[in-house]
Amino acid sequence: MPFMVGKAPIRRTLRYLESGKLVLKDKIKIFSINYNTYGNHHKGARSFVFWNLPQLQYKNKAVQVVTFRNITPSPFIKCYYDDGKQILIDIDSRTNDEILSHLIKVVGKSLDTLEAEAIAAEKKDNPANFGVGCARSCMCEIPGQVPCPGVLPLPFHMRGKHRHANKN
Amino acid sequence: MLRNLLGKTTIDSLSANGFNISYNPVCVQSVRWRRKPRWIPKAKTKIFRIPNHKPLLPEETHEWLRINNNYKLQMNSVRAFFREEVMNKKKLIAQGQTPADEEAEFERCKSINDEWNQEIANIRDARYARIMKKRCEKLETSLDHLERIKELQMTKIEERVRIQKEKSTTFITRKNIDQAIEHALSNQVDFNFSIDLQGNIYKGDEKPGSVAKKEAN
Numbered sequence: 001m002p003f004m005v006g007k008a009p010i011r012r013t014l015r016y017l018e019s020g021k022l023v024l025k026d027k028i029k030i031f032s033i034n035y036n037t038y039g040n041h042h043k044g045a046r047s048f049v050f051w052n053l054p055q056l057q058y059k060n061k062a063v064q065v066v067t068f069r070n071i072t073p074s075p076f077i078k079c080y081y082d083d084g085k086q087i088l089i090d091i092d093s094r095t096n097d098e099i100l101s102h103l104i105k106v107v108g109k110s111l112d113t114l115e116a117e118a119i120a121a122e123k124k125d126n127p128a129n130f131g132v133g134c135a136r137s138c139m140c141e142i143p144g145q146v147p148c149p150g151v152l153p154l155p156f157h158m159r160g161k162h163r164h165a166n167k168n
Numbered sequence: 169m170l171r172n173l174l175g176k177t178t179i180d181s182l183s184a185n186g187f188n189i190s191y192n193p194v195c196v197q198s199v200r201w202r203r204k205p206r207w208i209p210k211a212k213t214k215i216f217r218i219p220n221h222k223p224l225l226p227e228e229t230h231e232w233l234r235i236n237n238n239y240k241l242q243m244n245s246v247r248a249f250f251r252e253e254v255m256n257k258k259k260l261i262a263q264g265q266t267p268a269d270e271e272a273e274f275e276r277c278k279s280i281n282d283e284w285n286q287e288i289a290n291i292r293d294a295r296y297a298r299i300m301k302k303r304c305e306k307l308e309t310s311l312d313h314l315e316r317i318k319e320l321q322m323t324k325i326e327e328r329v330r331i332q333k334e335k336s337t338t339f340i341t342r343k344n345i346d347q348a349i350e351h352a353l354s355n356q357v358d359f360n361f362s363i364d365l366q367g368n369i370y371k372g373d374e375k376p377g378s379v380a381k382k383e384a385n
Contacts, residue, residue: 027270041295074292085274089281090288093295102284106277120258147187151199155186164219 011054020055022100023109024063030080031056033091034068040093045075047096079107 003009010016024031033053035045049067057065077089077099087107091099109117130136140148146158156162188200265273340348361371 041292081274087278087281088285090285092288092292094288102281106281106284116257147197150202151197152187153201157186165217 008050011051017055017058020052020059021108022052022056022059022104023114024056024060024079024107025109027082028060028063028079028107029082030064030066031060031077032066032068032080033075033077034072035075035091036070036073038070042075042092044093044095044099045091048091048099051096052100077103 006012033045033049035049036042037046053065053067057063074090074092077091079087079089081087089102089106094102127135130139130142136142138148139145140151146154153159358371361369363369
């Protein structure tokens with residue numbers, strides 16, 4: 001079973017992929033990067049493609065991520081929006097980290113947005129939740145809790161009519 | 169009741185607390201009793217039952233209602249407010265921002281990106297200028313080199329031409345061919361000589377052509 005396949009197999013691990021920081025905005029549909037396999041000013045672009053592109057695709061499964069090699073003299077990234085807009089990001093002579101931080105600023109979702117989305121997603125994910133929109137609508141459906149009086153009658157000491165009647 | 173649940177099985181504790189639950193491996197919980205149907209008369213033990221309601225003082229009732237209504241109003245309003253906030257947040261996350269906001273956001277990002285692109289363009293232009301300069305210098309040196317080679321070649325050629333010019337005085341042409349033949353015939357070169365190691369030449373007594381005459385005789 002192929003396990004450590006490729007040059008840096010850590011890029012294939014879930015932990016590495018989950019730790020990707022760049023989540024593109026919803027409007028961006030295509031992310032294309034042009035770079036060369038030679039040339040010092042393409043070094044950052046090559047590193048970006050090698051280390052960060054898997055993370056990017058993992059975090060943005062609906063975005064088309066495409067690379068063009070050895071076509072243009074200088075490296076650049078182009079993002080295509082839903083409404084026909086484009087944004088050209090020059091990455092000549094820039095390091096991997098610089099490119100990533102700039103992308104997060106310009107085409108990525110901010111931390112606040114990501115946190116809010118995480119909270120919203122959590123609400124749906126937590127199986128212990130009950131109520132509207134969850135698997136169990138009432139506390140009485142959860143094993144170990146007081147069952148619904150509509151299904152099983154409550155014991156006498158919990159019935160109001162019984163307690164009041166006995167008093168008299 | 170719930171304190172009993174610690175350390176005991178759920179079904180045991182529920183049975184102990186008055187719930188009629190049997191220990192069935194297949195847990196089928198169906199509705200045991202919903203409500204007495206309208207057409208069934210009241211139970212015999214319950215026909216003459218008079219519920220003893222506590223006498224309620226009107227002022228107390230009024231006060232209780234007032235407090236209760238106030239509390240319920242406040243709680244419901246707070247709940248409604250939170251509900252709306254959550255809905256609005258959800259909407260924001262789902263739809264994104266309004267079109268105007270989105271445009272503004274795009275412009276902002278674009279301006280940041282343009283600054284970044286400009287910086288990189290400056291770096292790139294500087295690099296190209298350096299490369300251009302190097303290329304020009306290299307070309308100049310190679311041109312100089314080529315010129316020097318050409319000069320050398322020219323001098324060599326001229327030398328060869330000069331030597332040939334000097335030699336051309338002794339060349340045999342159509343004009344002096346008759347003279348040359350007569351000269352060669354009259355001054356035959358005698359190769360019949362011996363030479364010792366010191367370089368002294370010993371010429372023979374016989375004239376050239378005389379050996380052939382002797383053999384004929």
